[in-house]
Amino acid sequence: MQLFFTKKKTNFSDVWYRFRRNKLAVIGLIVITLFILVAIFANYLMPYDPYKIDIRNRLKGPSKEHWLGTDDLGRDVLSRLILGTRVSLRVGLIVVGISATVGTIIGLLSGYAGGWVDNLVMRIVDILLAFPGILLALAIVAILGPGIDHVILALTLTGWVGYARVVRGEVLTIKEEEYITAAKSSGIKKSVILFKYILPNALSPIIVLATFGIAGAIIAESSLSFLGLGVKPPEPSWGSLLNVGRRYIMVAPYLSIFPGIFIMVVVMALNFIGDGLRDALDPRLRNK
Amino acid sequence: MKDTVLEVKDIKKEFVVSRFGRKKKIYALNGVSFDLKKGEVLGIVGESGCGKTTLGRVISKIYEPTSGECILNVEGKEIDIAKLDEKKFRSYRKYIQMIFQDPFASLNPRLTIYTTLYDVLKAHGIGNKDYRNELIEKTIKEVGLENYHLFRYPHEFSGGQRQRISIARALILNPDIIIADEPVSALDVSIQSQIINLMLDIREKFGVSYIFISHDISVVRYISDKVMVMYLGFAVEKAPVDVLFDRPLHPYTKALLSAILTPDPKKERTRKKMILQGDVPDPSKIPMGCVFADRCPIKKDICEKVKPEEREIEKDHFVSCHFA
Numbered sequence: 001m002q003l004f005f006t007k008k009k010t011n012f013s014d015v016w017y018r019f020r021r022n023k024l025a026v027i028g029l030i031v032i033t034l035f036i037l038v039a040i041f042a043n044y045l046m047p048y049d050p051y052k053i054d055i056r057n058r059l060k061g062p063s064k065e066h067w068l069g070t071d072d073l074g075r076d077v078l079s080r081l082i083l084g085t086r087v088s089l090r091v092g093l094i095v096v097g098i099s100a101t102v103g104t105i106i107g108l109l110s111g112y113a114g115g116w117v118d119n120l121v122m123r124i125v126d127i128l129l130a131f132p133g134i135l136l137a138l139a140i141v142a143i144l145g146p147g148i149d150h151v152i153l154a155l156t157l158t159g160w161v162g163y164a165r166v167v168r169g170e171v172l173t174i175k176e177e178e179y180i181t182a183a184k185s186s187g188i189k190k191s192v193i194l195f196k197y198i199l200p201n202a203l204s205p206i207i208v209l210a211t212f213g214i215a216g217a218i219i220a221e222s223s224l225s226f227l228g229l230g231v232k233p234p235e236p237s238w239g240s241l242l243n244v245g246r247r248y249i250m251v252a253p254y255l256s257i258f259p260g261i262f263i264m265v266v267v268m269a270l271n272f273i274g275d276g277l278r279d280a281l282d283p284r285l286r287n288k
Numbered sequence: 289m290k291d292t293v294l295e296v297k298d299i300k301k302e303f304v305v306s307r308f309g310r311k312k313k314i315y316a317l318n319g320v321s322f323d324l325k326k327g328e329v330l331g332i333v334g335e336s337g338c339g340k341t342t343l344g345r346v347i348s349k350i351y352e353p354t355s356g357e358c359i360l361n362v363e364g365k366e367i368d369i370a371k372l373d374e375k376k377f378r379s380y381r382k383y384i385q386m387i388f389q390d391p392f393a394s395l396n397p398r399l400t401i402y403t404t405l406y407d408v409l410k411a412h413g414i415g416n417k418d419y420r421n422e423l424i425e426k427t428i429k430e431v432g433l434e435n436y437h438l439f440r441y442p443h444e445f446s447g448g449q450r451q452r453i454s455i456a457r458a459l460i461l462n463p464d465i466i467i468a469d470e471p472v473s474a475l476d477v478s479i480q481s482q483i484i485n486l487m488l489d490i491r492e493k494f495g496v497s498y499i500f501i502s503h504d505i506s507v508v509r510y511i512s513d514k515v516m517v518m519y520l521g522f523a524v525e526k527a528p529v530d531v532l533f534d535r536p537l538h539p540y541t542k543a544l545l546s547a548i549l550t551p552d553p554k555k556e557r558t559r560k561k562m563i564l565q566g567d568v569p570d571p572s573k574i575p576m577g578c579v580f581a582d583r584c585p586i587k588k589d590i591c592e593k594v595k596p597e598e599r600e601i602e603k604d605h606f607v608s609c610h611f612a
Contacts, residue, residue, distance in 0.1 A: 177393060178390055178393035178394040179393060179394050179395055179396040181350055181388070181394075182386065182388055182395070182454075182457070183396070183407075184350060185348050185349075185350055185381075185385070185386045186385065186386075186408045186411065186457060186458070186461070187378060187408070187411045187412055187461075188407055188411040192407065192411065196399075197396055197399075200398045201396075201397070201398060281398075282397075282398070283397065283398060283400075283441040284397055284441065284443045
């Protein structure tokens with residue numbers, strides 16, 4: 001008896017073991033951890049004051065003093081990017097975290113309940129999807145006033161619908177599977193069926209959607225900032241830096257290239273993590 | 289009648305399907321009755337779409353019956369489970385367990401066998417952790433698997449092993465009735481006999497009754513004590529297994545039996561076979577007379593107009609045919 005239970009591996013260590021074997025996923029995890037550390041310790045990492053204007057040195061390309069060059073007001077781009085990490089990661093992670101959670105739960109319940117509940121929820125989703133998300137976010141921020149928290153709220157309010165729709169579709173297929181019928185007939189409670197039997201089997205599209213969603217949120221924040229509804233200049237975010245750079249794309253392309261690279265690296269890292277997580281959570285792929 | 293564990297009376301099930309907004313009723317079960325004694329195996333045969341699976345699922349309350357009674361005799365009392373709502377049925381669920389057809393689809397791919405079994409015990413609030421573990425260990429041995437199998441995932445097993453796991457999942461609650469819905473049709477012939485013998489061993493040991501649903505008549509003949517032949521949601525013939533195979537009365541039963549191959553190829557070639565034409569009628573339009581009339585080789589006028597009553601021809605041998 002005792003012997004038999006010492007051999008038991010916990011679910012978590014099992015998943016972690018499989019995750020670790022995916023090199024790209026581990027690299028992704030390291031990169032994201034680094035970015036989070038950068039966001040936390042931004043104050044100590046910035047080589048220059050990100051707000052210090054130096055008109056004489058405006059639009060200088062990358063050099064020994066300014067690794068990533070200076071912007072249209074002569075501010076150090078690297079410093080501004082480091083500080084911008086805070087806003088961008090916060091918007092990306094919080095928006096996706098909340099909207100994925102909320103959307104997943106609503107989608108699960110809606111798909112599982114079926115009938116008029118499902119109909120009602122899906123019509124609400126349809127309405128929100130038919131509306132351009134950025135316009136709705138614009139309206140919300142306009143009502144509440146500008147500010148990064150309001151941007152997060154606005155993006156979350158429109159963001160959950162995508163998850164709800166996808167999860168609901170998955171649930172509709174999975175709930176007809178025989179193992180769900182079998183679980184029901186052995187008397188397993190609905191809540192357990194929903195979260196332990198259906199949810200893990202519906203996870204892969206959620207993960208894929210979430211990794212892209214973070215990039216989407218970072219870009220959406222920049223659009224709102226561009227319209228003066230997100231972070232207020234001179235406070236930097238990756239999106240707003242990208243936007244400012246657009247104006248000087250012919251004379252100083254690096255102004256938009258570097259924020260673009262930062263966004264791309266984060267999105268790629270998250271994608272790798274997402275892929276790794278999806279595979280690690282699926283026991284069928286264990287011995288790949 | 290005290291050793292009857294289950295008595296089904298005139299059970300009916302209708303499904304409502306709507307296609308392009310038009311609602312249509314599908315009559316899946318049209319009044320089926322039978323009883324099941326302790327330790328008995330009832331075989332249910334019939335072709336696809338005759339309502340075998342629906343019957344199993346109505347009894348285990350995966351589907352709610354439209355009408356009829358389903359009297360479960362456990363704990364020294366009789367309960368009509370057909371009328372119980374989901375909440376009240378919960379405490380009786382452990383008496384009726386199911387084994388499903390497809391062993392590849394009926395186990396959750398993301399859970400180890402241990403978790404699958406543990407969840408079942410937990411759902412019924414049986415024992416504490418140690419007791420549950422003990423029970424899991426005991427049950428897994430009972431179905432011919434070992435402890436080290438417990439922490440594997442379903443995809444690591446063969447079809448036969450998975451079906452053993454399904455049996456373990458049903459058995460662990462110590463049920464009185466196990467409904468086996470085509471438990472061997474997805475398996476190789478060599479594995480089929482292993483699983484069937486395992487099921488029979490379990491019956492010997494625990495006194496479980498089976499409702500064994502299958503379209504394979506030879507398997508049913510081997511395992512069953514009595515057989516019910518279904519057609520379009522009706523039980524057209526019911527009899528003890530030997531009686532049914534010796535003296536089939538309903539023309540449909542005769543046709544089914546004549547489809548079994550004989551081992552001797554010479555005899556097989558010359559044997560008179562009864563081959564049915566056509567398909568099972570549309571279950572949304574149940575014929576007024578005998579349900580089998582449009583495919584029956586001995587049909588007369590009366591068959592299309594009058595529904596045959598179920599008659600007991602000899603002891604325990606019931607048939608619904610005007611000419612039996």
